[in-house]
Amino acid sequence: MLTETDKYNVVQAPPGVEGSGFFATSLDKAVGLARKNSLWPLPFATSCCGIEFMATMASTYDLGRFGAERLSFSPRQADLLMVMGTIAKKMGPILRQVYEQMAEPKWVLSMGACASSGGIFDTYSVLQGIDRIIPVDVYIPGCPPRPEQVIDGILRIQDLVGKESLRRRNTPEYKALLAQYGIE
């Protein structure tokens, strides 16, 4: 069945050396391919962006087509933290704790104006962007963004995941980034 790849949308193998009975590529690329097509998102939905996310997960848009249909409601098993909605300052420490509980490698997607910048809630009780407490990989603009934009955001995350080298999380740059946020 899988030989008829023109009928089924199958992820292509990474570049490598192919011969009779073997295929060789670098571990980075194979692992990146596996990771990017089996993301387990943790939805941290606090307001209307969460509703758009539900539409994104449902049949019309179907995030499952991109290998991300298995939502993880435990941070321990999640790869991708999707922050969708206004984060009150009181919620900040909780969001940070969820981020800290996620196992490496982990990515963060900030969906919508509120999560990215506070949005219209320029007020004393709202965190003015989640990047004040945790590092963010991809921002999705919009108030709220349409499901197409969410899918685009996931694809941008997939680009990052697929190209990430296996040792990136051990690099001094990455450690410095986390240290900047006071995260061990």
Place this chain on the structure above:
Amino acid sequence: MSNELLTYISEKLKAGIGNGLLKAEMAYDFPVFEIERDSIHLAIKLLKEDPDTDFHFLTTLCGLHYPDNKGKELGLMYQLHNLPKNHRIRLKTFFPVQDPTVPTITDLFPAANWMERQEYDFYGIKFQGHPNLKRILNMDEMNYFPMRKEFPLEDATRTDKDDTMFGR
């Protein structure tokens, strides 16, 4: 009907707290009574426990801040309801911002517990005798009372807005 209620409650309050009743007036169709801080607990207790008035339901209470009202900057509004007769009244009390203390009414209405915590949170009104007076909605680290008029609504840490674009 409401005017009769105003007169009736005024008489009840005069009998109960005397000069503690400062003002009784109609705000549109709503009887409003201004009461001395020292008498507010007794007034609410009487209105609740008197079988004639029977205001046994605390609809809401909220803080007030009028910075220009010297000596009476801060205040509290209590809204009481008599469900069987459908009588509704407002009680107000004012006090200086330097001394924002009011007796708690949690002993009369346990539901006032969280409401009073909220008013402490936003206005810094200290309820004497409250069993657990700490912030309820804002984060514990907040070091001011955001609904007081001297504090700006906007988040002070936001850097991407300036006057030319957003009128800040």
